[in-house]
Amino acid sequence: MKRTSRDIRTANRYEVLRQIIAESPTSRQELAAATGLSLATVATLVGELLDLRMITEVGFEDSAGGRPRGLVAVNASGGALIGVDIAETYVHVELFDLALNVLARADEDMRPGESRPEQVVGHVAAAVGSVVAQAGVEAARVLGVGVSVPGQVDRDTGVAEYAPNWNWHDVPLLDLLAEHIAYPLHLDNPLRACAVAELWFGAARGRGDAVVVNLGTGVGAGLALGGGLHRGVSNSAGEWGHTTLVLDGRLCHCGNHGCVETYVGAPGIMQNLRELSPQSPLLHPEDQTATVDALARAVAANDPVAVKVVRDTARYLGAGISDLINLLNPEVVVLSSWVASRLGEPLLGEVRAAVARHALRRPLAATEIVLSPIPTDPVSLGAATFALEGALQSVGQRAGTKRTTTPTRSRTAPPS
């Protein structure tokens, strides 16, 4: 897809705001130096962000001999953003200010069998209502709600096309949510939410090419290439979890055999444990979170079974990550999502060792493998970032070609 001049302007607007959020207060000169944009372009974009009240002027700094430079900073109270993380077993919602500080959180548990679309929508609506009430923000200040749902999504139509764990097919999720939630809504999936979170606030910020490996119940790779999110032609790029790691291997719910996900997703890790030690007390058969937590504690206590399970998992993961490194030559590979954060440093060390055995030397030498530095839930942060991007994009639409119909949702694809 060709990038239009409006796409480029939107991308530049993201870049400038990203830099202001990271380095407030800052001057137009520093922004130009950090982003590589001209001072004139930065001045225009800063003007737009000031008009939006997303940033404010906060005084001057002396510049050696020259005129004092005006400083700008993010206007934390200039708006609120909501990020919704719909997972297989819970709905987690966070409300952020514009500096992306969390002002309120709400959780809803979903029991097995509670996964009909209306039930999920009910949980989301309740949690969104709860965070708005807790934070005490005026409804008018909520700039948007980003929603992450597992599986394949059509972000332009707001349809959850396929959620394998729930057997959802073509669920018009945003239309259902719009019956309960009056704010602008934006839909995408956890892969891209985690990638955008890293791109704006984490280990991919300022990096040219980054791969965000999402290790949860499902597994995938968010691709931040050329400084922006790579979506592919139908928003499906990054389904690395369903690439074949073992010919004729474990059956995957996608219908294939031997997918990466079946060895390194939470259920796959449980299977690794079960195959090594069927009667292990670490195994909580119906509870992925409890099993991964038990493994993490046992590794810390040097339990040989747990250490071996993490090593086995890292061997599969290392082979799969080496493919990504050889294929994409990224600057950084980020291990993200709840399984990576719970298994932490021991998993990271084993993955680095395994990757070193598989990846080609030249791309490997250019790649750093790290744990996500994002302290909060990266999926809700990334989902909120979609809402922020949507708000920035709609500015472009208002300022650019005049539209007679107001888009209720983000219908054009921005270059994140």
Ligand SMILES: [Zn+2]
């Ligand atoms: Zn699969």
